[in-house]
Amino acid sequence: MHRNRLTRHSVLRKTVQFASLLATNLHLSGWVTGNIFTGASKVAMIPGLHCYSCPSSVLACPVGSLQSILAAPGFWGILASGRADALIVFAVVGFIATVGLVAGRFACGWLCPFGLLQDLLYKIPFPRMSFNDSLRPAKYVMLLLFVFGLPAFLRPVAGGAGDPWFCKVVCPAGTSLAGWPLVSTSDGAFQIGFLFWWKSAVAFVILLWAVTVERPFCKALCPLGAAWGVLGKVSVFQMHVSDACISCGKCGEVCPMGIEIYKNPGSAECIRCGRCEKVCPVDAISHSIRAKT
């Protein structure tokens, strides 16, 4: 019975994930023409990691938007003076905070296009590897250093612009979903150099990793996941484990993030996919708005 429940739940989740992918990628002709979408909808952001230079993307990436605003020349000065160009940073931070405060990493499990890509890669029959849990804190380094710190404070030339460091040296979504398709359809318009090969190598390693480990990027490197995981501690919707729990560990066996929810229902690693709820033999796991008593 629980196996059927899990199957139905997986179908539902995949349906939502593909619907989210389609809704954020309506400009499908971009994959043929190599031109990205330039409509006004790109002022809104995607609840997930998805490059706004992806040929089909019709929304903006919150991580990329945040870095580009922080890296603007004289960002702190224009923020202090209250100019609109800098105040828009509150919209980006507010968006990330809103998504995280509703249900933590729910968007990772149900809406993120790069999460879906990793889910699909993990379906490829291939020898599996174990995940080293000591890598999990690296995503907080990505968030604090590569998304916030370096773009906001490092200026190669005094008074000049900074760089979006996470996008520039790490982001596999940008390389795989924007870089590779755009370069391959550009007829040599782009000057490919060391950076492109570096990012391609990083993306290739992460994608290959995702074939052998379930959602490795979410576990170890995603800055959005780091932010939403922390916000999930105080999100409106929470996971709950009741006294009925018999500690059988079945929830841990199906968890894509490799956590044991019954030991820590408030884990910052939980992507709220709900698989644990469906396999629990005593229905001890649930999610709701109510606080613990």
Place this chain on the structure above:
Amino acid sequence: MGRQWTANPPFTSSNLVAASIPFRIFLLVAAVLMLVAGYVFGNPAAILSKAINICLECIGIG
């Protein structure tokens, strides 16, 4: 066997999870207000201008 929500032990959940509902809703409302204020008082073109041009750093060119 009714559903009884554990206070914390035997599970080592963070105390933050037990934060009151009004507090959590307050945080969410504050975030929504920040989002709206950012769009109202900020310049959305700062996002748009980046998003409608190919991000060379993102694709590994710039």
